[in-house]
Amino acid sequence: MTCQVRQGTTCTCRPSNPLPTNIVKDTTSFLHMAMWFARSRNLVSSLRQNLGLSAILIKRNHSSPRPVFTNYELSSKVFLDPSTSFRHESTAVESQPDLVQQSDHEDDAQELDFPGGKVGYTSEMKFIPESSSRRIPCYRVLNEHGKIISDSDFIPVSEKLAVRMYEQMATLQVMDHIFYEAQRQGRISFYLTSVGEEAINIASAAALSPEDVVLPQYREPGVLLWRGFTLEEFANQCFGNKADYGKGRQMPIHYGSNQHNYFTVSSPIATQLPQAAGVGYALKMEKKNACAVTFIGDGGTSEGDFHAGLNFAAVMEAPVVFICRNNGWAISTHISEQFRSDGIVVKGQAYGIRSIRVDGNDALAVYSAVRSAREMAVTEQRPVLIEAMTYRVGHHSTSDDSTKYREADEIQYWKMSRNPVNRFKKWVQDNGWWSEEDESKLRSSTRKQLLQAIQAAEKWEKQPLTELFNDVYDVKTKNLEEQEVGLKALVEKQPQDYPTGFHI
Ligand SMILES: Cc1ncc(C[n+]2csc(CCOP(=O)(O)OP(=O)(O)O)c2C)c(N)n1
Numbered sequence: 342m343t344c345q346v347r348q349g350t351t352c353t354c355r356p357s358n359p360l361p362t363n364i365v366k367d368t369t370s371f372l373h374m375a376m377w378f379a380r381s382r383n384l385v386s387s388l389r390q391n392l393g394l395s396a397i398l399i400k401r402n403h404s405s406p407r408p409v410f411t412n413y414e415l416s417s418k419v420f421l422d423p424s425t426s427f428r429h430e431s432t433a434v435e436s437q438p439d440l441v442q443q444s445d446h447e448d449d450a451q452e453l454d455f456p457g458g459k460v461g462y463t464s465e466m467k468f469i470p471e472s473s474s475r476r477i478p479c480y481r482v483l484n485e486h487g488k489i490i491s492d493s494d495f496i497p498v499s500e501k502l503a504v505r506m507y508e509q510m511a512t513l514q515v516m517d518h519i520f521y522e523a524q525r526q527g528r529i530s531f532y533l534t535s536v537g538e539e540a541i542n543i544a545s546a547a548a549l550s551p552e553d554v555v556l557p558q559y560r561e562p563g564v565l566l567w568r569g570f571t572l573e574e575f576a577n578q579c580f581g582n583k584a585d586y587g588k589g590r591q592m593p594i595h596y597g598s599n600q601h602n603y604f605t606v607s608s609p610i611a612t613q614l615p616q617a618a619g620v621g622y623a624l625k626m627e628k629k630n631a632c633a634v635t636f637i638g639d640g641g642t643s644e645g646d647f648h649a650g651l652n653f654a655a656v657m658e659a660p661v662v663f664i665c666r667n668n669g670w671a672i673s674t675h676i677s678e679q680f681r682s683d684g685i686v687v688k689g690q691a692y693g694i695r696s697i698r699v700d701g702n703d704a705l706a707v708y709s710a711v712r713s714a715r716e717m718a719v720t721e722q723r724p725v726l727i728e729a730m731t732y733r734v735g736h737h738s739t740s741d742d743s744t745k746y747r748e749a750d751e752i753q754y755w756k757m758s759r760n761p762v763n764r765f766k767k768w769v770q771d772n773g774w775w776s777e778e779d780e781s782k783l784r785s786s787t788r789k790q791l792l793q794a795i796q797a798a799e800k801w802e803k804q805p806l807t808e809l810f811n812d813v814y815d816v817k818t819k820n821l822e823e824q825e826v827g828l829k830a831l832v833e834k835q836p837q838d839y840p841t842g843f844h845i
């Protein structure tokens with residue numbers, strides 16, 4: 342797997358962003374992130390004002406019998422100093438239909454008056470079943486042939502937006518193909534594709550505001566692409582050259598960009614979730630019209646940080662959109678070995694978080710769900726969870742061979758029959774917005790641009806060795822200084838062990 346620089350409970354995997362590098366997990370992580378993020382953006386100054394977020398009506402294009410989202414008015418006031426242990430006032434929570442069946446024998450007259458709310462008594466000894474009889478359904482809009490399913494509940498997408506979404510999905514495919522090949526040629530040390538998950542990448546990015554702060558796992562470069570990170574910037578990071586914002590200290594694919602509100606990828610799984618709760622809370626304190634958006638894989642939900650992140654966000658009513666890419670596999674671990682729940686969507690509800698399961702290979706469904714989720718997160722100041730059902734068509738990374746642990750037929754089925762890019766393309770083409778000529782022009786110009794970017798990135802010199810020791814602390818510590826001197830001496834003594842052009 343990717344970078345594993347983990348020392349005890351301390352992760353040091355964010356050096357390429359000017360973000361705190363020592364993020365202690367769980368509680369400390371949440372609080373540090375909230376306070377640091379708030380300070381870093383001069384958020385605290387406006388604390389004593391009203392939240393004042395106006396109600397947002399989620400647009401519906403037909404009269405749905407299921408009025409899921411309605412107007413909300415935020416009446417909350419922010420009145421507490423964040424440096425105290427108090428937190429921001431709650432916002433109204435819409436009552437949700439209870440999925441757990443109530444017993445007919447329940448004695449409504451008697452209730453346990455418990456802190457946090459009354460609980461009805463029952464004389465029937467009945468365990469809650471481990472799962473409901475019917476799995477939570479998966480929301481979709483486009484069928485396998487790229488046709489809109491009649492009566493679908495979705496947010497319309499204009500021609501301009503649809504074409505841009507398709508172009509970016511195709512660009513991501515070309516980028517993955519070329520960087521993967523570059524790794525195979527030994528030009529970069531590592532790569533990880535998003536093949537099969539292009540719709541989640543691009544459609545979720547399209548549904549967000551650029552002000553929303555993204556904390557990725559690692560299989561979401563399309564969000565950064567959508568936000569304007571150039572192919573040259575991707576190449577510079579993968580080659581770890583002098584133009585790389587991380588100064589070449591991270592493994593390839595650990596992209597990050599302050600400019601694009603995109604935290605640097607952190608490979609220790611799930612560390613981004615409690616941090617996202619902290620970022621969301623900071624945005625709440627600042628009364629920003631924005632939320633935190635964090636991505637996680639199915640495997641990541643087995644980490645403690647997943648649960649800490651969800652719980653913090655729920656209890657603190659932080660505007661965070663959690664997007665879980667359930668792609669069936671965590672390297673070689675199948676989801677049946679990962680959890681026994683009905684996927685991830687039910688875990689959101691268990692933490693008191695509004696949640697939805699979405700077809701992650703349907704760009705229109707992903708777009709609608711993410712846009713609705715971020716509007717709810719921002720206007721109602723609450724977290725929302727999305728479980729996007731998809732499939733990792735590629736190997737986990739260039740360090741993996743997935744044919745060793747899964748059937749080729751299974752990969753082929755998802756690659757061909759459930760391909761998210763082909764499905765969206767059919768819809769865009771049926772609308773008369775895209776032609777085969779557009780397709781070949783786009784793919785060949787993207788390929789050319791990427792090859793040029795790679796050639797240029799390869800020629801750039803690397804950062805001097807001394808950069809390895811900078812930025813770890815404000816002031817270099819004595820033991821780091823000693824290590825630097827020792828490493829320089831070693832390189833001078835055994836230059837044959839280091840690449841040519843390597844400078845200290
Ligand atoms: C804390 C931690 N444990 C283990 C790993 C090794 N590891 C890297 S990726 C991965 C699987 C993650 O799977 P998933 O979250 O489903 O994401 P996917 O790769 O499928 O997109 C594991 C176990 C790690 N990076 N960090």
Ligand SMILES: [Mg+2]
Pocket residue numbers: 638639640666667668669670671672733
């Ligand atoms: Mg996975």
